[in-house]
Amino acid sequence: MNFELLAQLTIAGIVLGSFYALLGVSFGLVYQTSKIFHLANAIPFAAGGYGAVWSAKVLHLPLLPAILFGLLMAVVFGLLILFLGYFPVMRRNGALLSLFLVSLGITVAFPNLLQIVFGTENLPLWTYDSQGELVSAFENRVFSSGFLTITLIDVLKVVFAWTLIVAVVLFVKRTRSGRSITALRTNPEMATAVGINKKRVYVLVFALGSFLAGVAGLFVTLEFVASPVMALQWTIVGFLAVVFGGIGSLVGTAFGGLVWGLLSSLSALFMPVNYSPIVVFVSLFIILLIRPQGLFGKVAV
Amino acid sequence: MGYYAQIAINILILMSLAVSLNLLLGYAGRVSMAQDVLFGIGAFTAARLVLPVADAEGVVAASGINYGFGWHWFPATVVAIAVTFLAALIISLPAIRLIKGEYLILLTLAFQLGGEQILTVWQGFTGGPFGVAGIPPLKIGETSFSTLREAGTILYAVLMLVVTIVVILVAWGLGESPFGRLLKTIRGNETLLPSLGKNPVRPEMLAFGITAAIAGGIGALFAFSQGAMVPGNFSLDLSILIISVVVLGGTGNIMGTVLGAIVLGGLEPVLRQVLGDEGIPWQRVIYGAALVLMMILRPAGLIPEGSLRRVKKTKPRVSLSVGTENGQGIQFGKFTNKRTQSSQEDVDDVLAITDISKSFGGLSAVGGASFSLKKGQITALIGPNGAGKTTIFNMVTGTLGCDSGSVTLNGQELTGMKPYEIERLGIARSFQDVRLNDNMTVLDNVAVAVPNQPGENVSNLILHPIRSRKAENSVELIALQCLNVLGVANSADQLVKNLSYGDQKLVAIARLLATDCDVLLLDEPTSGVDPGSVNLVIEGVSKLRDLGKTVCLVEHSVHFVERLADHAVFLDQGVVIAQGTVAELVSSDELTELYFGN
Numbered sequence: 001m002n003f004e005l006l007a008q009l010t011i012a013g014i015v016l017g018s019f020y021a022l023l024g025v026s027f028g029l030v031y032q033t034s035k036i037f038h039l040a041n042a043i044p045f046a047a048g049g050y051g052a053v054w055s056a057k058v059l060h061l062p063l064l065p066a067i068l069f070g071l072l073m074a075v076v077f078g079l080l081i082l083f084l085g086y087f088p089v090m091r092r093n094g095a096l097l098s099l100f101l102v103s104l105g106i107t108v109a110f111p112n113l114l115q116i117v118f119g120t121e122n123l124p125l126w127t128y129d130s131q132g133e134l135v136s137a138f139e140n141r142v143f144s145s146g147f148l149t150i151t152l153i154d155v156l157k158v159v160f161a162w163t164l165i166v167a168v169v170l171f172v173k174r175t176r177s178g179r180s181i182t183a184l185r186t187n188p189e190m191a192t193a194v195g196i197n198k199k200r201v202y203v204l205v206f207a208l209g210s211f212l213a214g215v216a217g218l219f220v221t222l223e224f225v226a227s228p229v230m231a232l233q234w235t236i237v238g239f240l241a242v243v244f245g246g247i248g249s250l251v252g253t254a255f256g257g258l259v260w261g262l263l264s265s266l267s268a269l270f271m272p273v274n275y276s277p278i279v280v281f282v283s284l285f286i287i288l289l290i291r292p293q294g295l296f297g298k299v300a301v
Numbered sequence: 302m303g304y305y306a307q308i309a310i311n312i313l314i315l316m317s318l319a320v321s322l323n324l325l326l327g328y329a330g331r332v333s334m335a336q337d338v339l340f341g342i343g344a345f346t347a348a349r350l351v352l353p354v355a356d357a358e359g360v361v362a363a364s365g366i367n368y369g370f371g372w373h374w375f376p377a378t379v380v381a382i383a384v385t386f387l388a389a390l391i392i393s394l395p396a397i398r399l400i401k402g403e404y405l406i407l408l409t410l411a412f413q414l415g416g417e418q419i420l421t422v423w424q425g426f427t428g429g430p431f432g433v434a435g436i437p438p439l440k441i442g443e444t445s446f447s448t449l450r451e452a453g454t455i456l457y458a459v460l461m462l463v464v465t466i467v468v469i470l471v472a473w474g475l476g477e478s479p480f481g482r483l484l485k486t487i488r489g490n491e492t493l494l495p496s497l498g499k500n501p502v503r504p505e506m507l508a509f510g511i512t513a514a515i516a517g518g519i520g521a522l523f524a525f526s527q528g529a530m531v532p533g534n535f536s537l538d539l540s541i542l543i544i545s546v547v548v549l550g551g552t553g554n555i556m557g558t559v560l561g562a563i564v565l566g567g568l569e570p571v572l573r574q575v576l577g578d579e580g581i582p583w584q585r586v587i588y589g590a591a592l593v594l595m596m597i598l599r600p601a602g603l604i605p606e607g608s609l610r611r612v613k614k615t616k617p618r619v620s621l622s623v624g625t626e627n628g629q630g631i632q633f634g635k636f637t638n639k640r641t642q643s644s645q646e647d648v649d650d651v652l653a654i655t656d657i658s659k660s661f662g663g664l665s666a667v668g669g670a671s672f673s674l675k676k677g678q679i680t681a682l683i684g685p686n687g688a689g690k691t692t693i694f695n696m697v698t699g700t701l702g703c704d705s706g707s708v709t710l711n712g713q714e715l716t717g718m719k720p721y722e723i724e725r726l727g728i729a730r731s732f733q734d735v736r737l738n739d740n741m742t743v744l745d746n747v748a749v750a751v752p753n754q755p756g757e758n759v760s761n762l763i764l765h766p767i768r769s770r771k772a773e774n775s776v777e778l779i780a781l782q783c784l785n786v787l788g789v790a791n792s793a794d795q796l797v798k799n800l801s802y803g804d805q806k807l808v809a810i811a812r813l814l815a816t817d818c819d820v821l822l823l824d825e826p827t828s829g830v831d832p833g834s835v836n837l838v839i840e841g842v843s844k845l846r847d848l849g850k851t852v853c854l855v856e857h858s859v860h861f862v863e864r865l866a867d868h869a870v871f872l873d874q875g876v877v878i879a880q881g882t883v884a885e886l887v888s889s890d891e892l893t894e895l896y897f898g899n
Binding site: 092105110115116236239274282288289 | 330332392394403408411412416422541542544588589591592593600
């Protein structure tokens with residue numbers, strides 16, 4: 001076996017896996033609490049990227065404020081989906097299937113709206129420099145040491161992903177509002193009986209989940225571009241991380257994402273990159289068949 | 302003419318794909334996100350099979366992608382159908398362990414995305430991103446359906462119309478059959494069907510298989526009619542369009558889907574006329590928005606399920622059940638719950654529960670409870686909330702495993718068995734909530750419980766349609782007689798949602814009776830029932846005893862228990878505190894205090 005390739009693919013797998021973990025926690029927060037198959041998590045993801053690109057170009061915001069604006073848009077759009085899409089259906093006692101169908105409708109309509117408003121072309125994140133010229137806002141740098149190569153954005157991804165994941169896990173475990181999330185997830189009836197406001201918890205998890213999705217969307221925009229179809233595959237990645245890691249816990253989801261990132265990166269040793277969606281399907285299939293509670297999950301009671 | 306014929310073909314294809322999906326989405330309440338890629342797999346399978354065999358090896362090497370096996374179109378279509386059917390069965394394999402809807406969503410979604418990728422990269426099968434061309438047109442007798450001439454396109458449109466009508470009839474026939482009734486019972490209630498002794502996995506997988514098979518067959522026709530196609534034709538967006546059509550038209554209603562396909566399928570050419578290529582994103586915005594708005598404003602769709610129901614004449618049917626008010630006349634015949642009769646027929650304790658316990662985390666819900674049910678008697682489980690009464694029902698019927706202890710029916714051990722296996726041995730239960738399907742008739746809600754129905758088997762429906770129909774008449778008669786015992790036969794043809802809650806409770810008891818089980822467990826039969834109907838429930842439960850059933854009920858109303866129960870078991874915090882006749886228990890000051898508090 002080629003050791004250098006193995007080491008490089010492992011590094012790439014950790015970078016990819018950290019990103020998957022971030023997406024998994026974003027999806028998992030919403031899914032575990034509300035049980036909604038929130039495919040529309042793609043919208044805050046795209047809103048993050050487009051928000052930054054638009055505010056830099058039209059409002060002439062520098063890089064950091066543009067990023068913050070993108071994150072704001074991610075949260076705003078996540079909450080819009082909750083208030084205009086899910087809450088009205090919940091008020092009618094709609095089943096989970098109805099909520100999923102709402103999610104599906106939003107997922108298909110939104111990228112096409114983006115396309116109508118911003119055009120089909122890929123939009124890089126460009127900001128105005130001191131001469132008033134539009135230039136690429138972020139120069140990626142490559143670090144090489146011997147046979148290993150890693151880029152600045154890779155490092156940022158790993159650092160931000162795990163910092164945010166740890167922050168969210170601590171928030172859920174340690175704070176009062178965080179514990180209300182766990183309470184609602186594990187025993188909805190009891191939680192509402194002791195006075196936890198279900199609506200407020202939903203707002204909280206959707207805001208947090210959308211924020212994380214926005215971070216992920218910004219990373220993709222910084223590294224590549226914003227495009228109308230940028231988000232859906234990454235949302236599905238998020239759910240796969242949840243299934244891989246086990247539906248019960250955020251920590252399990254994060255590690256599920258990491259393991260899965262490593263797996264898909266290392267699968268390049270054996271087969272062409274084109275085939276990776278097939279690897280995804282097959283491994284998902286096998287996991288569900290032999291270990292439906294996920295790699296790190298406990299058997300449901 | 303040719304232009305309009307092509308539009309008609311497109312709409313008819315969308316219609317057939319959506320009608321077949323409705324069987325899964327509308328009836329069983331399960332979503333497949335892979336309808337379009339299955340359609341594509343059918344299309345490429347058929348195309349590759351009918352493409353001409355290369356005559357010389359040199360030609361294959363030069364432009365090998367447009368050569369195949371030179372089959373006749375008919376066997377090629379059959380193979381396309383078989384391939385997609387098998388693909389669906391394999392995709393749904395994990396569902397055997399996970400009877401949860403979102404896993405099918407996830408698996409089919411992953412299959413759709415993985416499948417799109419396979420179609421794009423597998424050159425030998427699909428010709429890669431540029432697809433295949435030169436697929437020979439259909440030929441029936443001497444008539445060639447070549448689309449090079451306008452007449453060919455029109456012929457295809459006519460053919461698609463015929464095929465679509467067949468698909469509609471098949472979907473309708475299956476949907477309204479006992480098989481469809483099983484599917485509808487699965488929808489929204491995963492635990493109900495096992496409690497009626499039926500395994501939900503098989504009908505569910507079969508429904509998905511049939512849906513996929515129809516998509517595969519339509520895909521084959523699509524390939525013949527187009528002559529050329531690329532893998533990009535089969536995308537997730539189109540899978541979602543198909544779902545939108547079903548939802549817009551109305552789930553569980555085939556006619557609604559037909560309307561939905563005309564509306565959404567007709568949108569595309571109109572938008573193309575007005576906006577040109579700009580129209581494509583608008584079309585997707587519109588069908589996405591339609592999906593969201595329908596779920597918020599009119600979740601049942603344009604034509605709600607059941608609204609086109611043929612109104613049957615109830616009166617003459619009720620007369621069929623006259624004389625069965627006390628239940629003695631119900632003839633289950635071959636629809637009996639065939640269980641191995643125990644050799645110890647004279648055992649007094651039909652169901653023996655010995656020292657069972659169950660804890661959740663650190664919390665003990667049932668801690669070593671023992672009691673037994675006497676043959677032909679009514680036993681009441683009483684005790685404060687949280688005493689573990691419903692938990693015991695769940696343990697006896699297998700929905701919850703026991704941590705320790707044993708449950709035996711006529712001497713046979715039940716622990717470790719699946720819920721539907723336990724029901725088949727002769728124990729049926731009701732739930733605190735009625736768990737009826739609101740959009741099904743009262744009669745259908747009861748009929749689904751009748752055991753051993755040939756019509757629940759798709760192969761019987763196809764191979765023995767007349768026998769299945771006759772059997773269905775007998776099943777309906779049994780259901781009607783069960784309803785009559787509870788005094789609600791007059792409502793047989795009403796939708797359940799139009800009944801009062803008290804009547805719904807009576808229907809749920811009638812459904813228990815229709816299982817033909819000897820041991821019936823009733824979970825709070827009077828909870829939520831208006832005082833006027835309580836007497837009807839009491840009367841109904843005592844009729845169950847008159848029929849020789851062994852009954853166990855969880856009940857809060859002491860009044861009810863006093864009037865009915867032969868025997869009572871008092872539980873508190875998962876332990877049996879006392880048992881005896883109701884009079885004995887009621888006279889005990891200690892228990893009265895425990896039960897009513899201070």
